Amino acid sequence: MLRYIARRLILAIPVLFGISILAFMIISLAPGDFIDNFRMNPSISREKIESLEREFGFDKPVIVQYFLWLGQVLRGNFGYSFSYHVPVFSLIWGRLGATLLLSITALIFSWGIAIPLGIYSALHQYSFSDQAFSFIAFIGISIPNFFFALLWLFMAARTGWFPIGGIISLDFHELSFFGKIGDYLWHVVGPMVTLGTAGLAGLMRQMRGQLLDQLRQDYVLFARAKGMPEKVVIYKHALRNAINPIVTFFGFALSGLLGGAVLTETVFNWPGMGRLVIDALQQQDLFLVMASLLLSSLLLIVGNLSADLLLAWVDPRIRYRFG
Amino acid sequence: MEKKPILSVRNLSTHFAMAEGTVKAVQDVSFDLSSDDVLGIVGETGSGKSVCVKTIAGLIDPPGYIANGEILLYTDEFAKDGKKEYVDLAKLKYESFSRIRGKHIGMIFQDPMTSLNPIFTIADQMIETIVHHEKVSEGEARERAIKLLEQVGIPKPSERIDDYPFQLSGGQRQRVVIAIALSCNPEILVADEPSTALDVTVQAQILELMKELQKQFSSSTIFITHDLAVIAEMATKISVMYGGYQMEIASVDDIFEVPMHPYTHALLACIPRLDIKQSELLPIPGQPPVMMNPPRLCPFLPRCTRSVEKCQQVLPDLEQITEEHFVRCNNPVPQKVQVVKEEV
Amino acid sequence: MKKLLLVMLVALVAVAAMAQVEPEYRIDPYEGKPGGTLFLGSIGTGPRTFNPFVAQETSSTDITDLMHQSMFNSDNTGMPTIPALATEWWFSEDGRTVYFRVRQGLKWSDGHPFTIEDVRWTFEDLYFVNEFTRNGNATYKDAQGFLPEVEVDGNVISFTWTEPNVWSFRAIGWGQIMPKHVLDEYVQAGNPIEAWTLADWDKIVGMGPFMIESFTEGVRTVMRKNPHYWIFDEAGNRLPYLERINYEVVGSQDVLLLKFEAGEIDIMGPRAADWPRIVEQAEEKGWVYGVGGPGLGSDFITFNLGHPDPVKRSWFRNVHFRRAIQYMMDKESIIDTLFNGLGTAIYGPVSPSSGFFNPEILEAFPYRYSITRARLELRRGGFDWDAQGRLIDSDGNRVEFDLSTNAGNITRETIAAILVDGAAKLGMKINYAPADFNLLVGKLLTPDYDAILIGLTGSVDPGSGWNVWRIDGGLHSFNYPPEYNPDVIDPDIYEAFDWEKRIHEIFVRSVGEVDEQARWDLFAEFQMIVAEYQPYVYTITQNYLYVHKDSVHLANPHPNPAAGTLWQIHGIWKD
Numbered sequence A: 001m002l003r004y005i006a007r008r009l010i011l012a013i014p015v016l017f018g019i020s021i022l023a024f025m026i027i028s029l030a031p032g033d034f035i036d037n038f039r040m041n042p043s044i045s046r047e048k049i050e051s052l053e054r055e056f057g058f059d060k061p062v063i064v065q066y067f068l069w070l071g072q073v074l075r076g077n078f079g080y081s082f083s084y085h086v087p088v089f090s091l092i093w094g095r096l097g098a099t100l101l102l103s104i105t106a107l108i109f110s111w112g113i114a115i116p117l118g119i120y121s122a123l124h125q126y127s128f129s130d131q132a133f134s135f136i137a138f139i140g141i142s143i144p145n146f147f148f149a150l151l152w153l154f155m156a157a158r159t160g161w162f163p164i165g166g167i168i169s170l171d172f173h174e175l176s177f178f179g180k181i182g183d184y185l186w187h188v189v190g191p192m193v194t195l196g197t198a199g200l201a202g203l204m205r206q207m208r209g210q211l212l213d214q215l216r217q218d219y220v221l222f223a224r225a226k227g228m229p230e231k232v233v234i235y236k237h238a239l240r241n242a243i244n245p246i247v248t249f250f251g252f253a254l255s256g257l258l259g260g261a262v263l264t265e266t267v268f269n270w271p272g273m274g275r276l277v278i279d280a281l282q283q284q285d286l287f288l289v290m291a292s293l294l295l296s297s298l299l300l301i302v303g304n305l306s307a308d309l310l311l312a313w314v315d316p317r318i319r320y321r322f323g
Numbered sequence B: 001m002e003k004k005p006i007l008s009v010r011n012l013s014t015h016f017a018m019a020e021g022t023v024k025a026v027q028d029v030s031f032d033l034s035s036d037d038v039l040g041i042v043g044e045t046g047s048g049k050s051v052c053v054k055t056i057a058g059l060i061d062p063p064g065y066i067a068n069g070e071i072l073l074y075t076d077e078f079a080k081d082g083k084k085e086y087v088d089l090a091k092l093k094y095e096s097f098s099r100i101r102g103k104h105i106g107m108i109f110q111d112p113m114t115s116l117n118p119i120f121t122i123a124d125q126m127i128e129t130i131v132h133h134e135k136v137s138e139g140e141a142r143e144r145a146i147k148l149l150e151q152v153g154i155p156k157p158s159e160r161i162d163d164y165p166f167q168l169s170g171g172q173r174q175r176v177v178i179a180i181a182l183s184c185n186p187e188i189l190v191a192d193e194p195s196t197a198l199d200v201t202v203q204a205q206i207l208e209l210m211k212e213l214q215k216q217f218s219s220s221t222i223f224i225t226h227d228l229a230v231i232a233e234m235a236t237k238i239s240v241m242y243g244g245y246q247m248e249i250a251s252v253d254d255i256f257e258v259p260m261h262p263y264t265h266a267l268l269a270c271i272p273r274l275d276i277k278q279s280e281l282l283p284i285p286g287q288p289p290v291m292m293n294p295p296r297l298c299p300f301l302p303r304c305t306r307s308v309e310k311c312q313q314v315l316p317d318l319e320q321i322t323e324e325h326f327v328r329c330n331n332p333v334p335q336k337v338q339v340v341k342e343e344v
Numbered sequence C: 001m002k003k004l005l006l007v008m009l010v011a012l013v014a015v016a017a018m019a020q021v022e023p024e025y026r027i028d029p030y031e032g033k034p035g036g037t038l039f040l041g042s043i044g045t046g047p048r049t050f051n052p053f054v055a056q057e058t059s060s061t062d063i064t065d066l067m068h069q070s071m072f073n074s075d076n077t078g079m080p081t082i083p084a085l086a087t088e089w090w091f092s093e094d095g096r097t098v099y100f101r102v103r104q105g106l107k108w109s110d111g112h113p114f115t116i117e118d119v120r121w122t123f124e125d126l127y128f129v130n131e132f133t134r135n136g137n138a139t140y141k142d143a144q145g146f147l148p149e150v151e152v153d154g155n156v157i158s159f160t161w162t163e164p165n166v167w168s169f170r171a172i173g174w175g176q177i178m179p180k181h182v183l184d185e186y187v188q189a190g191n192p193i194e195a196w197t198l199a200d201w202d203k204i205v206g207m208g209p210f211m212i213e214s215f216t217e218g219v220r221t222v223m224r225k226n227p228h229y230w231i232f233d234e235a236g237n238r239l240p241y242l243e244r245i246n247y248e249v250v251g252s253q254d255v256l257l258l259k260f261e262a263g264e265i266d267i268m269g270p271r272a273a274d275w276p277r278i279v280e281q282a283e284e285k286g287w288v289y290g291v292g293g294p295g296l297g298s299d300f301i302t303f304n305l306g307h308p309d310p311v312k313r314s315w316f317r318n319v320h321f322r323r324a325i326q327y328m329m330d331k332e333s334i335i336d337t338l339f340n341g342l343g344t345a346i347y348g349p350v351s352p353s354s355g356f357f358n359p360e361i362l363e364a365f366p367y368r369y370s371i372t373r374a375r376l377e378l379r380r381g382g383f384d385w386d387a388q389g390r391l392i393d394s395d396g397n398r399v400e401f402d403l404s405t406n407a408g409n410i411t412r413e414t415i416a417a418i419l420v421d422g423a424a425k426l427g428m429k430i431n432y433a434p435a436d437f438n439l440l441v442g443k444l445l446t447p448d449y450d451a452i453l454i455g456l457t458g459s460v461d462p463g464s465g466w467n468v469w470r471i472d473g474g475l476h477s478f479n480y481p482p483e484y485n486p487d488v489i490d491p492d493i494y495e496a497f498d499w500e501k502r503i504h505e506i507f508v509r510s511v512g513e514v515d516e517q518a519r520w521d522l523f524a525e526f527q528m529i530v531a532e533y534q535p536y537v538y539t540i541t542q543n544y545l546y547v548h549k550d551s552v553h554l555a556n557p558h559p560n561p562a563a564g565t566l567w568q569i570h571g572i573w574k575d
């Protein structure tokens, strides 16, 4: 198993390499560059623009720029952000916490609700509550995130139950340790619900469908015929099988943890990576974009690997194939 | 003293309420099953064989329901004084069935490939059954499971028991299924086409095993098959089903020697052979019956060569001809024909 | 002996008094109450750097501006008239030298003494080095390309160019003075651009009214009053009045408004679309609101006068054609659609809010929306219409060209759409396609375009537009001379226009014009030329809108685009 993991990780290296070349080329060859904003500034001279081009290395051919960058990366230096003038990873680390707090709680929220509801709906197929859940979930899916977020903030402003965006209160630094945790949680509710409801319906339908599918299988009939009580039949036999594909889903969800949710982050003033990266992309802050892309690709690879490992863990057929 | 049947099915009807109409899958089925009896149920596909036995085991889910009839099981499972009594399974609560199934009625299904849960070990699936019914420790249950595997002919059972179903061959899986079905010494074993999905050679082995185990465990058996030939060697009684109805029920000898129903005749005319792979009966001319909202007439009527005026008007009753021979026909084949045949 | 002792004593006291100069504090006539926290919102993701000579976007400069001071401040029309770190300034007789008398006895926010050496160092060692700042040193050079000689004499610092240089004088006067004792190590190492990143928020030292007390990236910046600030009120209170300023990062205008309505923010600049909602609630909630004149920047259409296609080139170079575009724009309806009527039609490069605005252009060139006048101009320009009513030029070519603007900018997209409409009424076909900002900049500067609708940041002083209006300027994109773009501009088709040359001259001359009125007159002429020849066809701008709680007392009696709500922030106080 360890060997399998090692092999997968080694295989990831050329993949990352390829992604980096491709991304670098696409960003560099896309029209414009970071200096465009300076070019449009009436008080910056032509000479200064040229010196900026030299400073950022834009005067060299793209391929040379790439290898210069790669050389630095291999030495562990991912470069400076053009607009922040700090090493890109110090920026990314700074925002990682908020990103993970949001994406993980949103994940827990949507899974925590979707899975039980999906199971309930499957076991009460076509009942009133089954249809009510589907209806609510589809409303969740069809309201755009930013609109939902605005509605939420509107509600928050009216009732005062939740903060109007942000991640910490003004008096955060005076709070006790648990007070601080509570403050984070209080702030995360809005963006978490916004993000969570978007994924809820799909997951719930998936869970429901999978379980219904498994309940029709022969081994469920046989388990009943063996005299197993309904609880065992459903929760041990059918559910464990229904969960398998969902587990793969979960691995993919892991790889999306850093993907961020730009609109939700923006509306909620959530200092996550999504906004950072989108801004960087728009400004063509090359090294920042590259670093976040590499990190996301790495996470994608790790996410896929963990999806496979999780699947192997829950499904012996896969496990044996790995040897 | 007259032997009491262990299972007595009276006028059982099972219907499915579908959006398009009612599917009358089982209609007015009656039979008795005594200990040592091996009842064979034959009939072409869709004739209601599986629904019939599933109903007995309480495995019919909505939209299916028992429209009529009784399923009397002679058991002490629910008795307060420990004396055996007849319990009507048709009226039994759903939860209580888990005390009947597996313990008093063991079941084996058609497809061994899918009967076992793919993600649990054989040990797990056997032990959970034994522990549930017999209230023994896991260790003890494991011992028994290994012994059972040995009895059904799994080599190195103490090792194979920890395998997953996908590590076993089809035949082995069916053996495991049989072992599970027998693991709690049920009084009744129901086998729904236990060999159809298997290779021909494996089929033969499984059937051989079934025969042996039947003797060994001396449980009464209901055996569903398309294959009259298979039944011939095992069964004591045979029930012939068509379109949800029992057409004829009689001792195995009577069915083969003095069949009375035209359909039974047709069946006998096309007994499939073991040496070629056949999962279906050889075709009988004409269309299989409609099960959706059927007219109250003999379902075999459209294909029957012996139909008479009366057949167009009334559905014949299941009439008792001799003590153990019942037939549902307005114009049964006279037993004499058989005699004539013998004379030749 | 006794006499000698007395003399020595007197001398000692004198020396001591000289070493202990009386601090030259500034006294402002505010009558506020000290204390309190001002809550502000910053749209976007918050500051990206705390380095004032690196910062480009307002989310960063909003904060660095509070921490630093320059030699003079603007009055509330944006004019540089208020003495700040310099008490006075004057030109030499020949106009080549400018002198600043620097305040003495002041302290940096960390208590370190502030001296004239800090001023010298800031310019000579930091701002005059092209590589050391993001904007470069061009603004300090005279027309010959020379940086000034710097001399310090007591508390007076002087800058001498080879010829009079008003523009650079202003740049120096506006330049924020940096603490040598903190930043000199970066200058010595040659990398001042790397100083004062976000991580260094607690290391910043300045002469401004507020310093950073705490900073959470992407969340908020809390600023605390500078304990050594050098402006007092008449009652003897050391300013600023406010104890703290809390700059909260807010992702969007929608949320800013929600926060303001909920009372979490004290002052905001609302969108025109939200204005009715503000006005409606103002009385009940106790808000003070106001409209402060048209913004300084404006969007305009620029045509490629050096277009390689001779047909299109001839249209774009035709002044009647450009005027027709100006006439056919229904600015009122654009303002109503976009700004609820809270906008102003703009006809020239200087905003009516600027002290340099020349109102004469409105009378001399009354470009009010009129399709008839547009037709007239076109006819004068030699255009005509074919049987189907389509506009054709004198050679019979159908008039059809591409117009682009940056996608996502709703104001510009709306203007473009209305333009296309107006053009259709003239039988002119505009093929409108929005493009990504970066793509657009590339096209503009190459240049490779027909017409582009874009805007530039404006300022009070028209002199800041030199890079656009001088023929050798980097942004002179409507008619680049071949010298600067040899690969793109064909010398054979290049043509420099008289009006273009005159504007160039005005910009060159204005740099040396020491006399304020003469300088104003130059820029007045510049506005007339632009109005007449329409090198850029100006459109509209939104008016400056603001609203604040009535518990906040602004220092600015009339907030406007040149001096906003936060003008003289040290004089703002809260109940």
Ligand SMILES: Nc1ncnc2c1ncn2[C@@H]1O[C@H](COP(=O)(O)OP(=O)(O)OP(=O)(O)O)[C@@H](O)[C@H]1O
Pocket: B016, B018, B023, B024, B025, B043, B044, B045, B046, B047, B048, B049, B050, B051, B052, B064, B291
């Ligand atoms: N769950 C169900 N819902 C609706 N109709 C059903 C259901 N199960 C069985 N039926 C119908 O009942 C009838 C009898 O089916 P059954 O499975 O008992 O046939 P069978 O005799 O076992 O056939 P085979 O030899 O193919 O197994 C068929 O017409 C079938 O369509």
Ligand SMILES: [Mg+2]
Pocket: B049, B050, B051, B192
């Ligand atoms: Mg069947």
